[in-house]
Amino acid sequence: xxxxxxxxxxxxxxxxxxxxxxxxxxxxxxxxxxxxxxxxxxxxxxxxxxxxxxxxxxxxxxxxxxxxxxxxxxxxxxxxxxxxxxxxxxxxxxxxxxxxxxxxxxxxxxxxxxxxxxxxxxxxxxxxxxxxxxxxxxxxxxxxxxxxxxxxxxxxxxxxxxxxxxxxxxxxxxxxxxxxxxxxxxxxxxxxxxxxxxxxxxxxxxxxxxxxxxxxxxxxxxxxxxxxxxxxxxxxxxxxxxxxxxxxxxxxxxxxxxxxxxxxxxxxxxxxxxxxxxxxxxxxxxxxxxxxxxxxxxxxxxxxxxxxxxxxxxxxxxxxxxxxxxxxxxxxxxxxxxxxxxxxxxxxxxxxxxxxxxxxxxxxxxxxxxxxxxxxxxxxxxxxxxxxxxxxxxxxxxxxx
Amino acid sequence: xxxxxxxxxxxxxxxxxxxxxxxxxxxxxxxxxxxxxxxxxxxxxxxxxxxxxxxxxxxxxxxxxxxxxxxxxxxxxxxxxxxxxxxxxxxxxxxxxxxxxxxxxxxxxxxxxxxxxxxxxxxxxxxxxxxxxxxxxxxxxxxxxxxxxxxxxxxxxxxxxxxxxxxxxxxxxxxxxxxxxxxxxxxxxxxxxxxxxxxxxxxxxxxxxxxxxxxxxxxxxxxxxxxxxxxxxxxxxxxxxxxxxxxxxxxxxxxxxxxxxxxxxxxxxxxxxxxxxxxxxxxxxxxxxxxxxxxxxxxxxxxxxxxxxxxxxxxxxxxxxxxxxxxxxxxxxxxxxxxxxxxxxxxxxxxxxxxxxxxxxxxxxxxx
Numbered sequence: 001x002x003x004x005x006x007x008x009x010x011x012x013x014x015x016x017x018x019x020x021x022x023x024x025x026x027x028x029x030x031x032x033x034x035x036x037x038x039x040x041x042x043x044x045x046x047x048x049x050x051x052x053x054x055x056x057x058x059x060x061x062x063x064x065x066x067x068x069x070x071x072x073x074x075x076x077x078x079x080x081x082x083x084x085x086x087x088x089x090x091x092x093x094x095x096x097x098x099x100x101x102x103x104x105x106x107x108x109x110x111x112x113x114x115x116x117x118x119x120x121x122x123x124x125x126x127x128x129x130x131x132x133x134x135x136x137x138x139x140x141x142x143x144x145x146x147x148x149x150x151x152x153x154x155x156x157x158x159x160x161x162x163x164x165x166x167x168x169x170x171x172x173x174x175x176x177x178x179x180x181x182x183x184x185x186x187x188x189x190x191x192x193x194x195x196x197x198x199x200x201x202x203x204x205x206x207x208x209x210x211x212x213x214x215x216x217x218x219x220x221x222x223x224x225x226x227x228x229x230x231x232x233x234x235x236x237x238x239x240x241x242x243x244x245x246x247x248x249x250x251x252x253x254x255x256x257x258x259x260x261x262x263x264x265x266x267x268x269x270x271x272x273x274x275x276x277x278x279x280x281x282x283x284x285x286x287x288x289x290x291x292x293x294x295x296x297x298x299x300x301x302x303x304x305x306x307x308x309x310x311x312x313x314x315x316x317x318x319x320x321x322x323x324x325x326x327x328x329x330x331x332x333x334x335x336x337x338x339x340x341x342x343x344x345x346x347x348x349x350x351x352x353x354x355x356x357x358x359x360x361x362x363x364x365x366x367x368x369x370x371x372x373x374x375x376x377x378x379x380x381x382x383x384x385x386x387x388x389x390x391x392x393x394x395x396x397x398x399x400x401x
Numbered sequence: 402x403x404x405x406x407x408x409x410x411x412x413x414x415x416x417x418x419x420x421x422x423x424x425x426x427x428x429x430x431x432x433x434x435x436x437x438x439x440x441x442x443x444x445x446x447x448x449x450x451x452x453x454x455x456x457x458x459x460x461x462x463x464x465x466x467x468x469x470x471x472x473x474x475x476x477x478x479x480x481x482x483x484x485x486x487x488x489x490x491x492x493x494x495x496x497x498x499x500x501x502x503x504x505x506x507x508x509x510x511x512x513x514x515x516x517x518x519x520x521x522x523x524x525x526x527x528x529x530x531x532x533x534x535x536x537x538x539x540x541x542x543x544x545x546x547x548x549x550x551x552x553x554x555x556x557x558x559x560x561x562x563x564x565x566x567x568x569x570x571x572x573x574x575x576x577x578x579x580x581x582x583x584x585x586x587x588x589x590x591x592x593x594x595x596x597x598x599x600x601x602x603x604x605x606x607x608x609x610x611x612x613x614x615x616x617x618x619x620x621x622x623x624x625x626x627x628x629x630x631x632x633x634x635x636x637x638x639x640x641x642x643x644x645x646x647x648x649x650x651x652x653x654x655x656x657x658x659x660x661x662x663x664x665x666x667x668x669x670x671x672x673x674x675x676x677x678x679x680x681x682x683x684x685x686x687x688x689x690x691x692x693x694x695x696x697x698x699x700x701x702x703x704x705x706x707x708x709x710x711x712x713x714x715x716x717x718x719x720x721x722x723x724x725x726x727x728x729x730x731x732x733x734x735x736x737x738x739x740x741x742x743x744x745x746x747x748x749x750x751x752x753x754x755x756x757x758x759x760x761x762x763x764x765x766x767x768x769x
Contacts, residue, residue: 022523112673140517144645145572145663193645193663197577200648352579 027073031107034084035170036146037067037118037155038132041090060092062128067156068101068109069170081166086159094135111141115174117148117192118210120155124223127231130199136192144193147174149210150223150232158212173210176219184245184254184269185220185238203227203348204341204366206244209235226341228367233339236331243331246292246324247344249274258319260303267320268299270386276349280357284371288346290379292324297387304397307388317383324381332377340373342366412612414622416548420692421461421603421626423551426558426633427689428510428738429599431655431682433634434641437592438651443577444642445584447635449592454631456593457600461627464603464753465620468610470760475611475703483759492752493700496604499744500697501717505725506738507690508533511683512725513734518658519679529725532683532690537718539691540698541711544612547691554684561681562633565674566640568664573643598742599634602689603627604749605696694721 041063067088089100098109117136119129136142151158163172177189187208198205204227211218220238225231236244245251251272257264272294279287298307298316305312335343347365351358366372437446471479476496480489512528520528539547603623610619641656644663650656661678694714701713728734759765 022527023520143662144659145665193649193659196652197646197649200652201646348576352576355580355583 025108029107030073031068031070031105031109032073033068033109033111033114034071034168035069035116035118035159035173036114037069037120037151037159038094038123039065039067039120039155040122040126040128041065062126063090063092064094064097064123064128064132065090065156066094066097066101067159069159069168070105070107070109071168082168084168084170086156088156094132111139112143114142114146115170117146118151118155118158118173119148120151121153121223121232123155124150124207124225124232127229129195129225129232130230133192133195133199137196142192144191144196146192147177147189148192148195148207149173149219150207150235152209152211152235158210158217161212161217162215164215173217173219176217177208182253183220184242184251184256187219187222187241187245188250188252198225198227199230201227202230204343206236206241206343209241224335224339224341224343226339226366233341236334239327240331240334243327243329244344246272246274246328247276247290247331255299256320256323258316258323260316260319261305263303265298265303265305265316266300267294267296267316267383267385269294269296271295276346278346278350278354280350280354283357283360285375286350286354286357286361286371287376288349288378290328290377292328292379292381294320294324294381294383295386296384298385298389301389301394306392308392313385313388317385320383321381324383325379328379328381332379336373336375336377340366340370342372346372346375346377410543410545410612411614412545412548412609414613414618415552416545417465417606417609417613417619418622418626419551419555420548420605420609421623422629422633423555423685423688424602424605424692425600425627425630427602427686428507430634430637431514431657433596433599434638434650434656435653436595437638438642438647440584440588440591440595441647442584442588443580443647444639445582445589446592446596446638446642448582448584449589450596450631450634450638452589453593453596453600454627454634457597457603457631458624458627460750460753461603461606461623462620463757464749465606465610465623467753467757467760468607469613469616469619471611472613472616473611476607476700477703479765480756482765483756483763490704493704496748497697497700497704499741499748500693500700501721502724502737503741503745504536504690504694504697505721506734506741507686507693508536508721509725509728509734510738511686511690513731514655514658515679515683519676526726529722532687533718533722533725535687536690536694537714539687540695541714544695544699547695548609548612551688551692554688558681558685559629559633561678562637565661565664565678566636568666568674569640569644569660571665572663573640574646575643577643577646578639596634598745600627600630601742601745601749602693604745604753605692607753608696608699 065088067086069084069086072083072085087101087105089097089104091097091100101109119132123129123132136146137144149158158173159169161169161172163169167175177186179186187206190205190207195205205225206222207225208219209221209223220241222236222241222244223232224234224236226233242254251269254269256267256269258267272292275291277289279289301307307313332344335341342365347358347361350361361371364371434446437449441449468476477489477493480492508529511532512525515528516523516525539550606619606623610616613619637657641650641660644660645653645656653659658675661675664674666674698710698713698717701717702708702710705713728737
């Protein structure tokens with residue numbers, strides 16, 4: 001009997017120990033952040049206000065505006081649609097912005113489901129990326145797999161789009177990137193963790209560009225970052241990004257258009273592989289051979305040609321080869337002459353395959369002596385047309401009008 | 402009154418085989434990649450892990466062989482025959498003290514990680530207490546039962562770890578692995594020294610082999626057990642480097658935690674897999690801690706033969722807990738951890754080697 005009473009007592013004590021949880025937060029109180037945008041603050045009136053409120057406070061170099069897109073948990077239904085709202089706050093540091101935000105929203109922001117980070121062009125060009133990314137890497141609530149994009153103009157505008165299919169804007173942007181296999185001009189996703197590596201290695205790199213206008217966003221083109229200065233130096237256009245994707249062997253799909261006999265034909269890429277070999281006979285002036293191998297189909301044909309004629313096909317293939325070479329050359333020229341930045345990963349290639357040579361060039365590759373700008377890049381493309389579609393002709397000859 | 406008691410308190414070579422990796426894989430696996438990435442180039446760190454692993458295997462063999470020479474004898478008994486009784490008692494007490502310190506350090510570290518990632522607002526002391534109470538419960542029960550628990554927990558932990566690695570292959574970039582073998586010798590050595598610390602803990606076989614009935618198989622079993630952590634560390638290291646790259650890895654304090662955070666299970670249904678990872682990781686840490694605590698109690702018990710095991714536990718555990726609370730900062734915990742590792746080197750490598758040599762020179766053998 002005695003033993004039993006003791007057991008009951010123990011059990012009751014356990015109730016006190018086990019029931020309750022310090023860390024309970026109701027899901028309604030959690031502000032799930034889906035996307036973040038960072039802009040520069042240009043509000044002078046606000047700065048005067050701060051000066052008045054806390055005169056002795058240490059000031060940063062610039063003020064940022066942080067915009068969080070939060071989702072209202074109850075409204076999420078399948079396929080990424082739900083109601084969201086954006087909250088902006090400004091501060092010298094991002095943490096200050098978050099603190100400022102806490103004074104404005106009822107839900108405490110929770111970042112573990114954050115998907116995208118959009119930085120404005122200005123933020124990137126003024127070289128704020130390294131310091132801004134710190135908190136995204138340091139804070140344990142942040143994932144290294146947040147996607148980073150550079151917005152033309154203001155970054156928060158991109159989070160304000162209203163997609164036609166009622167998707168949450170951040171999720172919408174996040175899923176547009178997955179279309180990279182259909183569009184050659186889209187830069188593949190770059191994650192916060194990847195940038196961490198680039199910044200540590202002082203490597204030059206590129207980020208996807210995002211343009212927004214009201215209802216829609218467009219994600220072609222890319223932003224080029226110089227690895228030494230660690231700031232953005234310019235955008236690559238959609239076509240130049242095509243070239244970049246080809247060089248970096250990150251093509252998942254897309255198309256090329258060539259003109260033949262006065263009209264267009266469309267080549268649909270099924271597989272595109274790029275091989276680069278470096279010739280380091282002269283270590284200070286390495287030569288790169290870029291070999292592009294493309295396989296694909298004839299997708300659409302406007303020109304009046306017979307796709308089953310071997311000569312015609314060879315002709316098209318040659319045209320396509322020239323087209324690919326032209327696209328790649330325009331990119332290399334831009335990067336070598338205008339930007340003087342090796343965002344194509346040629347330095348990394350040297351490092352991987354010719355470590356000794358790289359050790360000599362490392363400090364003077366796309367900085368210092370800039371050997372990169374003087375190295376020769378030779379492009380050769382080989383194109384194969386595999387399928388020509390299910391019909392021969394779609395219409396008879398068109399009469400001249 | 403006990404309603405159920407395990408028939409035998411003996412263990413087989415299988416328990417030894419699992420006790421070794423369960424003991425060794427613990428805190429170190431979280432931070433190991435960070436510690437060796439800095440001094441090696443690209444993915445070359447695996448060479449150092451392998452090198453350190455081979456050295457460790459040699460010492461595992463010595464340690465197990467030493468204990469296996471004296472079947473059914475406790476450490477203090479056979480040490481007394483080798484190096485006189487007072488010396489044996491002193492060393493056993495120091496051994497116990499070292500393991501108690503080790504226990505308190507792990508209890509604190511587990512609580513720290515749990516607070517950082519799982520229970521942000523729960524007081525640290527409560528987290529420590531909850532974990533430590535379970536450890537005490539584990540150590541207070543049947544010793545053979547505790548060792549058999551390893552057979553159950555370790556495969557689960559292994560499966561979860563493999564899943565985390567597999568789900569991360571999507572982020573794996575072969576570019577991060579290259580170029581190979583461009584590290585200086587000094588870099589390899591430095592990294593090997595760092596990895597050595599992550600292999601400590603196998604010294605528990607000095608005590609547990611006494612529970613074995615036939616000890617011939619013990620050295621081989623302990624060595625087979627040890628190859629598991631070596632393989633695990635190498636694979637984890639290569640995946641971590643492949644996913645994060647060498648430079649980033651050298652800057653991420655717990656690369657394996659970040660690896661768990663990156664897991665995306667297809668279907669978008671599961672996110673935040675790291676919470677599952679932590680549960681499993683804490684399970685393996687429970688094994689490590691409970692065995693460390695159990696062996697320290699076993700060591701004390703072999704000296705104070707008249708005392709009951711449960712009383713020894715009740716006397717030591719408050720001290721273990723208090724020592725765990727003492728350090729204030731992350732830095733202090735790390736410093737204490739480093740000192741414990743130095744003792745670990747002594748107790749797992751120098752001491753068994755010394756005793757082994759003495760046993761060979763003086764031709765002392767057990768009764769078996």
